[in-house]
Amino acid sequence: MNNSLWTVLGFTVRNKLRSKAFIILTVILAVLLVVVGNLPYLIDKLGGGDKATKVGYAEGQQPAIVQGLKDYYAHLPEPAVELIAVKGSEQQLKDALEKGDISGYLAFDEPSEIPAGYFPKATYSSKSAFSGGTSSSLTAALQKIKTDKIIKDAGMTEEQKRQLSTPVSLATQKVSFSNEKGKTEEEQGMAIGLTYVMIILLFMSVMISGQLIATEITAEKSSRVMEIIVTSVSPLKQMWGKILGTFIVAMLQLVILVGALVINLLSPQNKDSLDKLGIDLSSIDPTLVVYAIGFYLAGFFLYATLFAAVGSIVSRTEDLGQAVLPITMLTLVGFYVAMFGLTHPDHILIQVCQYVPFFAPFLMFLRIGLSEPAWWEIVLSVGILFVSILAIGWLSAKIYRVGVLMYGKRPSVKEIVKAMRAYKV
C-alpha cells in the first residue's frame, strides 16, 4: 500500500503546480531575480554613463582652491564633479541653481583677517539635502588640496609626498586547520555570501512551505475532506505525502529561481562587472555546497513536520496564524541569531545554540562556512539534529493522527495527550 503515499504526493504536487497563485509568484520572483542577476551589468552601464554633477562657484572666490579642485578633477578618469564659474555673488548662484544650470554650488567663507595656515570653510548648497556622492567627493578633493598646501608649505620633496600618499597594505587571511592552505580572501568572501544566501533561502523556504503545509492540512480539516481521507489512507502516509509533495514543489521553485539568478550572473555581459566586484562563483568550496544542501534538507523537514502537526490540531484556518506563532518565532530567532553570527561566528551564543536542533541548520552551517568548528562539534550538532527530526517526526505523526479528528476549539496539550491515549496511538 505504499502506492497511497505516492498518490497523496502526486495529488499535492499537481494541485500546487496548477494553482494560479503559485505560478504567478514564481514568475514574479524569477523576473525579479533576472533583474537582480543583471544588476552588476546594469549598474555598470547606467553608472558609467552618469554625467558629472555641475557645481557652480562664484568667480573670483578663493581662486587658488578652485584651481586646485579643477586640477584634481581633471586628473580623475571619470570626474564626478564639473566646476562651472558663475559671475556675481551668491544670489546669482542661487538663480542658476533654480534654473537648473547647476546642481549645486560651493561657497567659501572669507574672513576679514586671515590667520596663518587658515583653510577657508566651504559650504556646498544643493536642492536636496541628500547629495552624499557629490559632497563626499568634494570633501575628498578639498582634503587633498589642503594636504598638498600644507605639505608644500612644509617644503617636502615630491618623493616624500608620494610615500605619504601610498596607502598601507593589510591583507586578511583565515587560518584553516583542516586544509593545508588557508582560505583566500576571495574564498572567504564567497563563503560569507553563500552562508548568507543559504540562511535566507532556508528561512524563506521554511516559512513559505511550512505555512503552506499547515494551511493545507487545516483547510482539509475545515472542509471535512479529512474525514474521508483518513478513512482511506493512514494519517502517517498522508502527512508524509503532503510534506514530500510540498518539498518537491519548493525544490522546483528554488531550482527555477536560483537557476534564473545563476544563469544571468554567469552570462557573458555580467562577467566583467562581477570580476570588478570580486565575485567568482567558481571559488565556492564544493564541500560547503554539500553541507548547504544537507542542512537545508534537515531544516526543511524538521520544521515541516512541526507545521504539519500544528496544522492538524487547528480546525479553522482563521486560528492557524495564532497556532503557528511559536514555530514562526522559533525560525525568526534562528534567523536573527544567524544574522548576528555572520559577523561573530565564534561567539559563545552561537557555540551554544548550534546544538539546539531548531537553530542548528542555520548556525552549524554558518560556523562551517565562516569558522573552523572541530569535527566533533559538527558530528554532535548533526547527530542531535538528526535524532530530533526523527523524534519530532514521530511525535508530529501522533499528534496528526489524533489532531485530524478533533474539531471545535483548539485543544490544549493535556487534551491532546488524553486523546492520544483514548485513540490508542
Add this chain to the structure above:
Amino acid sequence: MKALQVERIIKNFGDKTAVNGLSFEVSQGEIYGLLGANGAGKTTTMRMILGLILPDEGDIRYAGKAYSNEQLSMLGYLPEERGMYPKIKVSDQIIYLAQLRGMSRKDADQNLKRWLDKFQVPEYYNKKVEELSKGNQQKIQFIAAVIHNPRVLILDEAFSGLDPVNVELLKSTVKELRDGGTSIVFSTHRMEHVEELCRNITIMHKSNPVLQGPIKEIKKKFPQERVVVASEGDISGLENVAGVVNVLRHEHGGYELKVDDPQAGQRILQHALAQGPIKRFEVLEPTLNEIFIKTVGENHE
C-alpha cells in the same frame, strides 16, 4: 457469514463512555439503521467501524475478518459533515479519493463518468466543487463514497439538505446498491426513511443500545394506541367511549383518538356506526417516530 459484525464494543473517552456494549450484525445486501439522538454515540460507532478509532473492548469483523489495511478499500463513507476540496476539479478529487481506496486511475475515471451520467450531471466532470450548488455537491460527495464499489457503506445523514426530487434519486440509488449486495449502515433522524429502507435497527440512547431488532418486531412490542375514524358528518360523544384517552379533531374531517386499551377500537367503531355511515376507520401501527420519541424521551430524566 455476515458482512459486518459488531460485537459488544465499548469505547471510553476519558471518564466518559461514548459507546457501551453495542452489538449488531449487517448481512450482505441489507440496510441497517443506526438511530439515536444527537450525542448518542452514532458517530463514534461509525468511526470505529471505519477503523479510525479502536474500540476499548469488543470486536468488529468484516466478512469474518479483523480490521486491516485491506479492509480499508472495501469501506465507503459518507460523513455527516460534507466537505470536498472547493478549488479542485470534481474529476481530480474523486479520482484521487478513489486511488487512495486502491483503484486504478483508469477504473476510477470510468466509474466517475458512469455515476455522473446516472445522476444526469456529466457536465460536472470538469467543474470545480465551489461552482456547484449544495445539493449537487452532495451528489458528488455521494459518488466519492461509492466510486470504489465498497462492500460496506456507511451513510451518515445521507439525505439531509436535499430537495425531495434528489432525495428520491439518492434513495433509489441506495436501494440499487443494496440490491447489488452492498451492506449499508444508515444513520438519520428522518424516521420515514428508516421505515422505508431498513430491515433492522438499533436505537442508541446515551451510549447504550436501548432498542434493537427488526422494525416489524419492534413495532409489535409497542401497543397500537391510535385510531382514526371519519364520517360525512360529526361524530359526537367519542370521548366517552371506554378506553379513549384523548380526541383530536382534524381540520379536514375525521378524528384521531388515543386509546389505552386494544379493545377500544371495536367500541369506537360501533359507537361511530350508530351515528351514521363511516368513511374511514383505521387502527394505526405506532410509527417509528413515535417509538423513537418514546424510547429516547422516556429515558430523558
